[in-house]
Amino acid sequence: MPLGTHELLVFILQVGVLLLLAMLLGRLAVWMRGPAIVGELAVGVLLGPSLLAQVAPDFSAWLLPEQPAQFHLLDAVAQIGVLLLVAITGIQLDFGMVRRRGSTAAKVSIAGLVIPLALGIATGFLLPRSLLAEGTDYTVFALFLGVATCVSAIPVIAKTLLDMKLLHRDVGQLCLTAGMVDDAFGWFMLSVVSAMATTGLRVGQITLSLISLVALVPFSIWIGRPLVRWVMRLASRSPEPGPSLATAVVMVLLSAAATHALGLEAILGAFLCGILIGRSGHVNSDWLAPLQSFVLCVLAPLFFATAGLRMDLTLLGNPEVLIASGVVLLVAIVGKFAGAYIGARLSRLSGWEALALGAGMNARGVIEVIVAMVGLRLGVITTEIYTIVIVVAIVTSLMAPPILRFATRRIKVTTEERIRHIHHQQLVE
8 A cells, every 4th residue: 555645744754743842852961961862862752652642642642543554664764874874883993902802701701601691580570560561470470570680782882982982992892793793692592582472482482583693703704704805896896886875775674684584683683793794894084974964963863752752650659559660670780791891890991991891781671672672562561661661761871971071081191092993984974
């Protein structure tokens, strides 16, 4: 069925209004010495059920109708934005540093997974049954809450690091690497919980997802890397930057589709493809600079603003929900921070570096929103628990930037970081 005239009008208005407010509130957040992502997330809160639907319900229903098909149009554009955002961070990832400090990233990611996962599961068993959906198994619910508290958010971490100009720092690179591992495990665990909530735990399905996840690394090294290098070399023969830019975008989207088809998260494929493009030897400012500008200034703000539209903070008026949200928030923050901090200290990083990693890994953002949406769709959680998880996503995303700024100011800038910063500047100028 073709898109109707009214639906097209509403979609165009949605994109225009969201981008306008995201630009204004993003600049306001930067002026207040925060990252732009703070203002961009706030757009969805202002236009969503938390505020606009309460103040002007008729206008809210017209601009943001509840029909799923209408919202899917907006969500589809936003998803393209987050895939390209993650790919850009992968392109700028210093793989040499990751190789040299891989054990550090591993310790940070493992500790940052195990501790919050265990605390989240324990908290799930302790929450009152009145907050659970009817017929929900306590074990499934507890596992879901554990997954929700252990994930990080590569898109939020990446956007925060880019906004704060910290992507060239070692702690920024370690945050991205450890976050990728955490997210990969988180999506795998989410598939397990989803299977338990619907058809039951099927060993074959879970085994296939695990094999796919493990096989991604050797496949990327032995097949993906030479293939990407060859394709980018062909595209770079053109004197115009257009073919290289289009080729990079196509490969990112196809890689995202491939991991999604394997039962893994599309973001993982986009990030891995970005790494391979960055190591192809055919990255230059002619095509990367315009791509990064468009993604950071248009697509990424639209994605974060759209994510905020799903938040309904009015449910916190219920005292039981408010208390439960405080408990879950505390467990999520302490668990993730303690895990990342302990992993960093075990790797002999300084206290300030450990603090920065703990803050960066705590940013959950829209990945938490996606996890919450899956739980709500499957009937694992109620609207109240959904709201609690969203509160965790908002608060952890807002608290990360000031702590990161406070800690990184006390970490000495190394010569390697200066060189990496100059290289990043040359790529985007």
